[in-house]
Amino acid sequence: MTAQNPIRVWDPLIRLFHWSLVAAFTVAYITEDDFMTLHVYAGYVIVGLVLFRLIWGVIGSRHARFSDFVFGPATVVAYLKDLLLHRARRYIGHNPAGGAMILALLGSLLLTTLTGLAAYGAEGGGPLASTVLASGVFEDIHEFFANFTLLLVTIHIAAVIAISLLHGENLIRAMITGRKPG
Numbered sequence: 001m002t003a004q005n006p007i008r009v010w011d012p013l014i015r016l017f018h019w020s021l022v023a024a025f026t027v028a029y030i031t032e033d034d035f036m037t038l039h040v041y042a043g044y045v046i047v048g049l050v051l052f053r054l055i056w057g058v059i060g061s062r063h064a065r066f067s068d069f070v071f072g073p074a075t076v077v078a079y080l081k082d083l084l085l086h087r088a089r090r091y092i093g094h095n096p097a098g099g100a101m102i103l104a105l106l107g108s109l110l111l112t113t114l115t116g117l118a119a120y121g122a123e124g125g126g127p128l129a130s131t132v133l134a135s136g137v138f139e140d141i142h143e144f145f146a147n148f149t150l151l152l153v154t155i156h157i158a159a160v161i162a163i164s165l166l167h168g169e170n171l172i173r174a175m176i177t178g179r180k181p182g
């Protein structure tokens, strides 16, 4: 394969997962106060997407698998140091810091949605209706993780732009087309 030949990196399900998650998270975040029904449905979509991603991380295509992008803490720290020194190597799949960010995003999304379900259940709605007693505490934790996820997303987008500039390749386009330059 020559340097010009594009490589297929992200399979169609990963791309569908990613952009559906962006849409569902945006809807859930902006509807939290005034449009409860839409907010809850967006939350269900997020739970479904995260569960799909956990399964796809085990049985999915090569670069979708956790084994391809989950590295130990020492590798993540070494990569971040190299990044600061502008000498980080290029990865075809997710780089070690990106892999750590994906785990953080999926974990934070799961905690946000599960505490959301508990808070909604305490108010008599959803699958946990009347099985949860105290709603206030779940509401607070739910809000905390929603904002924490937003913080992670902000860092995620900044990192995607920074690494795209560093390697002179458009990672956002790659998440749309599925392909990267060889």
Ligand code: HEM
Residues within 6 Å of the ligand: 014, 017, 018, 021, 022, 025, 053, 064, 093, 094, 095, 098, 102, 105, 106, 153, 156, 157, 160, 171, 172, 173, 175
């Ligand atoms: C418009 C905003 C966003 C852009 C431009 C963007 C862009 C990207 C890009 C380019 C990648 C691939 C990174 C790489 O090459 O290693 C990626 C991966 C990822 N992003 Fe985003 N992202 C956005 C918003 C979000 C949001 C809101 C979430 C979650 C709430 C999110 C979660 C993820 C996850 C989980 C992955 C890993 C994909 C996978 O392997 O399943 N992103 N994003």
